[in-house]
Amino acid sequence: MDNQKWEPKIVAFVCNWCTYTGADLAGTSRMKYPANTKMIRVMCSGSVDPVFILKAFERGADGILVSGCHPNDCHYNAGNFHARRRWDFFHELLDFIGIEKGRLQFSWISASEGKKFADVVSKVTKDIKAMGPFTNYQKMNSEFTALFPEEANADSEIINQIKETVL
Amino acid sequence: MKELREHAKELLEKGEVSAVIGYSQVSEKRTKPIIVTDPQDTDQLVFNEYCLNNLAVYLTKARIKVSCRTKDKTLKLAVTAKPCDVHSVVALIQENQIHREDIHIISFNCHGVAKDFGFEFSGDNIASKCINCETHKPLYFDKIFGEEKETPKASDDAMERIQEIERMSHQERFEFFKNEFDKCIKCYACRAVCPLCYCQRCITDKTIPRWIESSSHMRGNFAWNIVRAFHLSGRCTGCGECERACPVDIPLSLLNRRMAIKAKKSFSYVSGRSLETPTLVGSFNEKDNDELFM
């Protein structure tokens, strides 16, 4: 793919109470940030299951941002504390398996931090752009190495014909 | 061996336990699990270097739990466990799957087991979990047998492999695991033998929405193996049963062990070592490392 034209697809899982409201503030304050990020509003950063991340990668995301309330600010008291431990492990696991740490990023953004939201999104977009498209994972969408490696192409051609991912 | 059988017999005859979960000899270098309910059958019980199974997996099985319930009281369940299997029992108790007072732990002074059935027990054929084992004596037990012996020396190849992978670039690592996961046939034997995979309904069995594809193509295999490793991170006690059960020899314990190293390094936590501490991923500390977050 031509890197000049290519624009990364980034999925952001943001918590309803802080980051989403922060994003709102960034919008109403007319701050500028790259439009590569698709936001998915969840109730708490603690409610983002790691399979959400995998699913997003499967569906063609190049990078993912998970963002929630600052520690001690969680609407549910401890959701983000639990999330913090969990993401620490998941991040390390993905790194070990060979997915660069930059593909999956985390932040704490409060409702009043519209500026921080714009900055974080710009930074993530810049990082992912530098890393290039996440072909490793996306290639698996059409791969059928299970049976006859040489003939996998026949299948993947058909897939490519009819394939246009959601994102 | 004689003491073990007598002890099991006594427990069953006195009616203290409903069953003794133990090992019985199949052939010279192979044992199999056995659930003894009749005192007469206790003479089948054995303990040796070929007792590879982690019997803690049976403790959460509903059918076995039900058999403990009599009209007026709940009987105990006796389980023979190697010191490392006791870690799994402890982890199950920590996670409130079983209660300490319902379990009668019969344990042993252990000096290691063979890496698989049919291999002569020696330094070359010792299970990799035994190489750097620090608990030759169980941490919790109700009855202990066996004499203390020296563990054969061996080099820790699994650890070297982890370090080798860490020296690779991300692209190489990804290719390495891709090749390994490609072999997966989704038999879920790794899940079935794991004492800590006790969920009544596994996430892979959920179909609406289907988070993890049941097809064993690359994408489905990747999702399953990542999620399995993640769900066990900070919980896995390192019994290595998943790797032994795998019919296509995926090095699953590399992932498990890597996450255990992470737990130890970042949180000074080793799974299944203490009944008093809360589980790692089930609890939190406000002072946890915040570096990950922008």
Place this chain on the structure above:
Amino acid sequence: MDEKIILKDDLLRICGDVIDKGHILLCPVMNEYSIVKDFSRIKLDASALPAGTSFKCYVFPKTEPVLYYKRSKSDVQLIDVNIDRKNIVILGAKPCDANSLNIMKHLFNWDYSDEFFNLREKNFIIIGLMCSHYDEYCFCTSVDSSPVSEKGSDIFLIPVDENKFAMRIITEKGSEFISPYAEYLKTGDENISKQITENVKLPKVAFDSNEVYEWLGENFESPKWEGIGNLCLSCAKCAFVCPVCHCFDIVDEDYSYTEGRRMKNWDGCQFGNFTMHASGHNPRDIQSKRYRQRVNHKFRYYVDKFGEILCTGCGRCSRGCPVSIDIKEIVSNCKD
């Protein structure tokens, strides 16, 4: 019967030619049947145990798309899968594996003829190799087979000495395959190979399959099943390594809201979800019922339906069982 003698080097030369022709050559290498690109890796070892997994996955893959679909507002468009596959030559198939396709064939051509299976099966050449070694889990002799059985093979090899094989050409497919290589074949002496096959040590006959058939019919509610069910962990590894287990599951995988594919995946009767109804009812809700199903299917139901035992006696299920449940032991001890 047509008996020939072939030198090992010549056989390997044929293999090289097969690869050059663009066919796929499968051979037991490192505990599995793998695609061989370099024929110097081939070891024709009659004394090896059955490989960890059988070659079932090359006729009946662990996962495969059966169709692609595209949905629009008014209709659904189906796109067929191309299943025109290459010829596959299996060299050194164990007699217990060689017969597996013959057994599975019944099911895939029963009320519906499965073209995925049939097309691949048609393009298979199985070169069987006599087996001279067995372990405590082998029981081919108990299920109407033997280490020297030619059932299922197109061509059958018997090692005469280190560098020579006696070659029996069994089927027409086999003779068609070997005819371009007639120059390598020498006339053989039937007596020599007969002598070799007669001297092969056979695993002990562990049970009489007719007796097992009878017993299963009468003991559906035997308390034995409960005992086995408590030990079994429901992992279905036995079904996945079995050369003749053939249950599959059909699932739809979406790429997006409008596009996707329908997949056919291996399934195993030992899974709790295997018989789960949408209503929430599960007819085989506990493991003992599932294990009973497995044994009954292999030694009774399949015999009823197709007149053959759904088992080749390779012993993979018992050899690999994480909790060492031995199917041979269970059926041979059923009476006591």
